[in-house]
Amino acid sequence: MTGKLLMVLICATVGAATGYLVxxxxxxxxxxxxxxxxxxxxxxxxxxxxxxxxxxxxxxFETECVQLKKNIAEYSVYAEEKGGRLEISRGFLSAxxxxxxxxxxxxxxxFDGKSQLDALDTFAVEFDxxxxxxxxxxxxxxxxxxxxxxxxxxxxGVLFL
Amino acid sequence: MxxxxxxxxxxxxxxxASRLSTDKLSEIRVRNKMPVRVGYDGMYxxxxxxxxxxxxxxxxIAGESEAENVVMRACERSLYTVTDTIKNxxxxxxxxxxxxxxGSGVGDGEKKIAVKDFSSxxxxxxxxxxxxxxxxxGKVLESGGVHNTLIVSPPGAGKTTMLRDLCRLISNRGKNxxxxxxxxxxxxxRDGAPMLDVGVCTDVISGRSKSEVFEIGIAAMRPxxxxxxxxxxxxxxxxxxxxxxxxxVVSTVHAKDLDDFLYKHEYKEISDSGIFTRYAxxxxxxNRGVVLFNEKREVIL
Numbered sequence: 001m002t003g004k005l006l007m008v009l010i011c012a013t014v015g016a017a018t019g020y021l022v023x024x025x026x027x028x029x030x031x032x033x034x035x036x037x038x039x040x041x042x043x044x045x046x047x048x049x050x051x052x053x054x055x056x057x058x059x060x061f062e063t064e065c066v067q068l069k070k071n072i073a074e075y076s077v078y079a080e081e082k083g084g085r086l087e088i089s090r091g092f093l094s095a096x097x098x099x100x101x102x103x104x105x106x107x108x109x110x111f112d113g114k115s116q117l118d119a120l121d122t123f124a125v126e127f128d129x130x131x132x133x134x135x136x137x138x139x140x141x142x143x144x145x146x147x148x149x150x151x152x153x154x155x156x157g158v159l160f161l
Numbered sequence: 162m163x164x165x166x167x168x169x170x171x172x173x174x175x176x177x178a179s180r181l182s183t184d185k186l187s188e189i190r191v192r193n194k195m196p197v198r199v200g201y202d203g204m205y206x207x208x209x210x211x212x213x214x215x216x217x218x219x220x221x222i223a224g225e226s227e228a229e230n231v232v233m234r235a236c237e238r239s240l241y242t243v244t245d246t247i248k249n250x251x252x253x254x255x256x257x258x259x260x261x262x263x264g265s266g267v268g269d270g271e272k273k274i275a276v277k278d279f280s281s282x283x284x285x286x287x288x289x290x291x292x293x294x295x296x297x298x299g300k301v302l303e304s305g306g307v308h309n310t311l312i313v314s315p316p317g318a319g320k321t322t323m324l325r326d327l328c329r330l331i332s333n334r335g336k337n338x339x340x341x342x343x344x345x346x347x348x349x350x351r352d353g354a355p356m357l358d359v360g361v362c363t364d365v366i367s368g369r370s371k372s373e374v375f376e377i378g379i380a381a382m383r384p385x386x387x388x389x390x391x392x393x394x395x396x397x398x399x400x401x402x403x404x405x406x407x408x409x410v411v412s413t414v415h416a417k418d419l420d421d422f423l424y425k426h427e428y429k430e431i432s433d434s435g436i437f438t439r440y441a442x443x444x445x446x447x448n449r450g451v452v453l454f455n456e457k458r459e460v461i462l
Contacts, residue, residue: 047241051239051241051242052239052242053236053237053238053239053242054237054238054239055237055238055239056237079237079238082170082171082230082234083170083230108238108239109233109236109237109238109239109240109241110238110240111240111241112240112241112244112274112275113241113244115241116240116241
């Protein structure tokens with residue numbers, strides 16, 4: 001009996017852990033999109049007035065998002081190298097999100113001030129939509145994934161009995 | 162020289178660092194798909210793997226978008242930081258380096274809004290020759306005052322170098338100097354501090370026109386002397402205003418010699434104004450030198 005109960009408990013725990021991982025993935029995506037939006041806002045704010053170089057702005061930009069930090073570091077290497085190619089790692093991003101992020105980094109510094117701000121405005125709208133979608137997914141499905149994972153694990157455990 | 166090496170391809174940088182004396186290097190001309198040319202020790206040569214070469218054979222051939230690469234490196238991949246100066250044909254880089262830029266203008270009616278398709282660049286290196294204006298100083302500074310002085314020189318003969326050193330010497334004598342550095346090449350201010358020595362009592366306004374500096378700077382900073390580079394037709398009203406306020410003016414002008422300056426139509430207003438009481442005429446290599454004239458056009462040095 002104890003063995004069976006333990007089996008159910010293990011299945012429920014594994015199910016909940018899987019759900020938790022799904023929740024983390026949603027949250028990671030949400031944090032990334034929020035950080036990208038904050039980065040765009042910082043770029044716009046600086047370029048509107050101080051007009052520091054992209055590298056200076058990005059190096060002064062603080063974020064806790066590990067993936068975005070990595071992407072900024074990759075951009076820095078590209079900007080400082082002679083004849084380098086822009087390589088932005090995909091990480092956990094979907095193919096379409098990754099393409100959009102690469103497009104954003106590729107657009108930095110190749111326009112005059114007004115056109116750069118216009119381009120950033122366009123990116124701001126696009127990334128804001130991605131952020132809202134990521135927030136919604138994280139808030140709506142994140143907790144649900146843990147609950148469903150737990151229930152699914154429990155169900156599987158019961159079926160084993 | 163580190164700033165220069167960041168701008169140019171590594172193969173050029175390697176040759177310059179290993180085979181040339183950087184003190185003698187005055188400019189590097191990079192034209193897309195053409196041999197790379199350098200101004201060295203007062204003459205022009207081509208740059209090749211073996212160092213300086215006299216003919217284009219054996220010279221480095223610039224890549225088809227090399228000029229654009231130099232521009233992008235110069236602005237740290239941030240074109241918007243230099244759009245305004247590029248429209249006027251140049252980019253100012255750290256360390257006083259100035260890059261002349263050629264490309265296709267993009268216009269919106271009468272107004273030029275951008276430059277694209279960069280075809281060639283001329284990387285001009287500043288030369289800080291401390292003491293080169295020492296001989297002038299005694300004749301420019303007299304009885305506690307400063308003569309309104311005009312440095313007359315053909316392009317590339319060192320008028321900016323002379324102006325910078327004169328500024329340093331006068332400033333270090335305790336005179337408050339307001340330096341109008343329109344093209345960032347006299348003081349090369351970066352992050353709020355001059356990269357080149359312009360003296361301890363010098364205030365620098367960079368990237369603004371002479372008319373703005375003379376109007377705003379004089380009232381705000383109350384200088385003893387205003388120094389500025391490359392006078393043009395139309396600058397006379399600013400100079401007159403400053404001189405009427407009791408402020409001395411030291412400036413430069415492009416001309417082959419004093420006669421060339423005096424008889425050039427575009428400088429007529431300046432020469433007729435009688436503002437300047439000292440004319441320092443520089444001669445280019447190989448006979449570099451300076452001759453100083455007084456207001457009666459008599460040689461005094």
